[in-house]
């Protein structure tokens with residue numbers, strides 16, 4: 001139950017300046033002394049506060065008051081005034097001077113300080129100048145206090161209030177009353193929804209211009225969360241109209257105004273008007289420009305290349321087929337080269353030949369992939385060290401609030417480009433527009449860039465469809481490998497994956513050695529079969545540990561969705577045990593020994609690789625969406641859970657951060673992109689048609705190295721193969737690449753980095 005207390009802050013016991021978490025002792029309440037905790041933007045000893053919160057009992061420190069909100073009160077009597085002035089809150093006044101001031105003015109002190117501050121100089125030791133300075137400080141503090149009280153009236157928390165006040169100062173009243181939607185643009189942590197909520201409390205009309213504009217921008221941002229770079233105007237209007245509950249006829253005029261204000265970029269095509277948030281348009285345009293700039297010919301002596309190829313084939317004992325040889329030649333002769341193909345078509349074999357070729361030239365090579373798992377696999381298959389792209393670019397963390405990809409700071413960038421002759425990126429289908437943009441910024445012409453991937457895999461989680469757009473632009477040299485080298489007798493996984501991709505049905509007679517179909521039609525029976533497969537059959541069959549067998553499912557919800565599957569699988573695969581500690585975070589119970597996955601990019605999370613005796617041998621930052629590991633230890637005292645990731649990194653999660661982790665016995669097919677597992681189990685029964693499509697099934701099947709087992713309905717399986725409808729992605733990197741290549745703009749305009757000036761240049765060319 002919420003209660004109110006009034007008292008003054010006697011002293012601060014602990015304060016974390018990063019998040020404002022504070023433990024302090026408040027006196028003058030009913031209790032002699034009350035320990036209060038909470039998160040506060042700033043705190044001044046000596047001030048009197050009126051706080052709302054609840055009493056709690058800490059296991060070690062006992063009774064505490066958890067403050068939810070508070071307001072500072074102006075000191076009301078001379079004693080409070082003395083405490084306030086002497087607390088250090090006012091620069092230049094210490095305890096002794098405060099006592100002298102109060103002795104001199106008595107009960108009148110507060111009024112004198114506020115209304116006639118020049119009179120402070122009557123007190124010995126205070127010059128007129130100092131009196132003025134004190135007055136300014138007191139006024140500033142009073143202003144801030146009033147603003148905070150004002151903001152709290154609209155349900156704005158102290159922390160947010162402090163940020164808002166810091167930004168606008170005394171203008172805050174005007175901003176809030178005229179256009180609270182400005183908050184959504186100016187202040188990180190405030191989105192349209194919060195601004196809209198504040199606006200409705202203030203009584204702003206639903207059809208206000210500000211509201212409609214803000215709602216339109218918000219709609220575009222939401223769409224980018226689904227992977228879109230732009231929305232066609234019609235779709236934007238429909239979505240925004242649903243969000244705002246306002247007819248789309250109100251939106252037309254705003255579209256032009258916002259384009260003039262450079263908030264949006266509009267592009268006309270034959271079919272539609274495309275609407276981009278300016279920033280996205282510029283990123284696409286800059287990406288296209290940088291790609292075009294890398295696309296230079298590097299003539300090589302053909303005979304020499306042939307000779308080297310013959311030698312490589314001899315050394316490796318592989319006879320490369322014509323397309324593979326062509327790939328090596330193109331890689332040698334071009335600044336930018338793309339290698340694509342489905343599973344088993346010899347991409348890795350070709351990469352290895354390319355690596356050998358460049359090694360023979362004495363070139364310095366760097367290999368990278370978008371995820372830790374993909375990088376690890378690349379290292380294994382090439383025998384050459386590969387890193388994540390984030391590490392290649394030397395990620396160095398970002399402020400917590402700016403957690404999106406656009407704000408990441410890399411130490412490798414346009415000012416400090418990568419020092420390599422050849423860069424090879426694998427699993428390109430997972431790279432989104434932001435990462436591609438950052439990567440390209442760190443590469444100068446003269447460094448060769450080789451992009452490898454399968455365009456039929458699901459596109460990246462983040463916005464854009466980079467690999468597919470690059471290939472579709474038809475501007476750059478691309479070699480597509482189509483011949484399947486892995487023989488049918490050897491691998492039905494590969495053969496079936498290609499069949500699925502072509503929309504052909506797959507034989508389900510279970511004559512295969514690595515592709516099984518177990519027909520079951522009841523969700524709980526399916527789960528029972530899945531458990532038996534993981535616990536008994538599969539580990540032996542593929543020579544792996546049960547934890548390496550991965551269950552993949554299209555959905556999060558439902559009887560066979562990730563959430564329910566994980567609950568049940570946890571019970572069977574990591575049952576409760578007196579030796580295993582547990583912690584319940586929100587809806588999720590974590591237990592030592594659980595298989596877990598990080599579900600968002602955390603660029604600041606520290607990790608270490610531990611050597612012998614647990615001594616750290618390597619440290620770094622960044623744990624990413626899709627990183628999987630084992631929850632090794634739960635420490636209730638320090639409120640920390642330790643996770644060891646598959647690549648050997650350890651990270652410590654505070655209990656609060658556990659919301660970034662999920663159980664990973666079962667994961668969605670989306671999350672499995674770029675990973676490979678010895679065996680994959682796919683429970684497939686029913687679900688929304690949008691999720692049961694060919695593209696998803698193809699991605700799922702191609703995740704398995706040694707064995708795929710589908711458990712469920714053959715009818716649904718067949719439907720998935722037939723269902724070509726994937727979620728549409730609105731991206732236009734291909735258009736930008738073609739436009740630039742055609743207009744020869746890339747030659748006449750030098751590259752402008754994406755700082756402010758770059759933005760302007762890009763903006764103008766887009767209008």
Ligand SMILES: Nc1ncnc2c1ncn2[C@@H]1O[C@H](COP(=O)(O)OP(=O)(O)OP(=O)(O)O)[C@@H](O)[C@H]1O
Nearest residue numbers: 319320321342343344345346347348349350485486
């Ligand atoms: N020219 C070739 N002659 C004979 N076998 C080949 C040739 N190229 C590749 N292979 C074999 O085909 C199999 C698949 O090749 P590779 O692993 O290079 O393909 P991939 O496209 O990287 O496949 P995945 O994406 O499934 O890993 C391997 O066993 C490889 O040895």
